[in-house]
Amino acid sequence: MRRGVWIVLFVLAAAGAMPLLLGQAPALTLVSRDGRQTLPLVVVNNQDYVAVDDLAGPFGTTAREAAGGLTVTARNRTIIVTADQPVVSVAGRLVSLAAPALRRDNRWLVPLDFLPRALGTVLETRIDVRRASRTVVIGDLRVPRVVTRVESGSANASIVFEMSPATTPRVTAEAGRLIVQFDADALDLLVPTLPQQAFVTAIAAAGPTAITITTGPRFSTFRSATSQPDAGSTRLTIDLLPAGTDAAPAPTAPPAPAPDIRPSITPIPAGGLRTVVIDPGHGGDELGAQGPNGAREKDITLAVSRRLRTLIESRLGLRVFLTRDDDRTVSHDDRSAFANNHQADVFLSIHANAAVRAGIKGAEVYYLSVERADAEARRRAEDAAVTLPALGGGTRTIDLILWETAQARYLEQSSSLAGAVEQALRARVEMSPRPVQQAPFRVLVGANMPAVLVEIGYVSNPEQEQQLTSAAYQDRIAEALLDAIIRFRASVDRPTP
Numbered sequence: 001m002r003r004g005v006w007i008v009l010f011v012l013a014a015a016g017a018m019p020l021l022l023g024q025a026p027a028l029t030l031v032s033r034d035g036r037q038t039l040p041l042v043v044v045n046n047q048d049y050v051a052v053d054d055l056a057g058p059f060g061t062t063a064r065e066a067a068g069g070l071t072v073t074a075r076n077r078t079i080i081v082t083a084d085q086p087v088v089s090v091a092g093r094l095v096s097l098a099a100p101a102l103r104r105d106n107r108w109l110v111p112l113d114f115l116p117r118a119l120g121t122v123l124e125t126r127i128d129v130r131r132a133s134r135t136v137v138i139g140d141l142r143v144p145r146v147v148t149r150v151e152s153g154s155a156n157a158s159i160v161f162e163m164s165p166a167t168t169p170r171v172t173a174e175a176g177r178l179i180v181q182f183d184a185d186a187l188d189l190l191v192p193t194l195p196q197q198a199f200v201t202a203i204a205a206a207g208p209t210a211i212t213i214t215t216g217p218r219f220s221t222f223r224s225a226t227s228q229p230d231a232g233s234t235r236l237t238i239d240l241l242p243a244g245t246d247a248a249p250a251p252t253a254p255p256a257p258a259p260d261i262r263p264s265i266t267p268i269p270a271g272g273l274r275t276v277v278i279d280p281g282h283g284g285d286e287l288g289a290q291g292p293n294g295a296r297e298k299d300i301t302l303a304v305s306r307r308l309r310t311l312i313e314s315r316l317g318l319r320v321f322l323t324r325d326d327d328r329t330v331s332h333d334d335r336s337a338f339a340n341n342h343q344a345d346v347f348l349s350i351h352a353n354a355a356v357r358a359g360i361k362g363a364e365v366y367y368l369s370v371e372r373a374d375a376e377a378r379r380r381a382e383d384a385a386v387t388l389p390a391l392g393g394g395t396r397t398i399d400l401i402l403w404e405t406a407q408a409r410y411l412e413q414s415s416s417l418a419g420a421v422e423q424a425l426r427a428r429v430e431m432s433p434r435p436v437q438q439a440p441f442r443v444l445v446g447a448n449m450p451a452v453l454v455e456i457g458y459v460s461n462p463e464q465e466q467q468l469t470s471a472a473y474q475d476r477i478a479e480a481l482l483d484a485i486i487r488f489r490a491s492v493d494r495p496t497p
């Protein structure tokens, strides 16, 4: 009897008081044109995995075991997964993953980056994993990241939403709550846990593209305003006010008119330059170089990258993607993998430099050094001497182009891109005495397209630190890089004899 009582109590506890501790397996939300689905997560050794058999429904994959490996097929293209190997063959190309594939309890588990790096490639679809909100965006959807914070005082409270990319919000009032509706396909939403407050008691998602703010006992009216801290984001501030406030209530915030950034777009000839990936250096825990007055490289690179994106989109009408559009940590390999998955035609990694001597200044352009790339290629080739299971059984050595050494094939074009960047920068900003250099930058090694890394100035130099944080200098850099892309495009579009 006693045992029975305990079981009942346990079930009650699981159902009521501790839903987050018991019974709720972590899951990802998949967002696509077709709607939303849930994909269970499996955590092994602190690493997020998904089961291959769970991918069949959402992604239409089929899987078959052969010779100790697993072949996953989608759109008639094949991914070969090998147990305990952190590398998969994707349509004949070797792709490294964050962790080894695992075979557990008759299921195959693959790390989360299998989705963008392997599946996204064979499906030719952008797959974007947003780890913080456990959201996976499939296809080119507008899914802004929305970060929420509440600032509360004794007399009022403000709720601030930061949306990136920029999105138009609309605020309406209903009994006991405010609804914020976003112009988007879905939201990547981060909401803080709220302590009980006089003006606001809860903030929660309401459907795929709206947020509900439940107002508290002291709330009487509100006013809201949108601003654009930079081209890549929108800030919505909602002030919650008590009764007796003079502020004219604003039932609906007039949305800020979105700047028309896509005037006449010149069609890009087939085979020409269509997609640019910009890589804002560092981010999140990785601050990068820091200036004597506290400027941080990670902030400068993101600001310049967003300005450049706006320029390229508006003037050239090319597709532009940023490897990060907010303050987050991204590994070097994920950055080049992102460019590869988006089939970028050009990869620009943006950095700011630092030197021990404060006097050193000027911009520099880098492309990958040949010697190191060759050495790396040889080392990787040895690493990759794994026999992979072949279709139809048995094993074979697959003729692979190593993802990690992809850049080796583009050195000539990267050198000409570096030249174009140097010329364009020289016309606008001070250059270092060694304006074009080669170096074994990890972020360039895996890029499967012409790629350069631009050090836009020395943040360690007080004068340059001041420049690098100014809108005027950031615009000059963005203009120069736009100009470089135009020059480079002219060279690649020229028909080859």
Ligand SMILES: [Zn+2]
Pocket (backbone or CB within 6 Å): 281, 282, 288, 289, 297, 351, 352
């Ligand atoms: Zn850097």
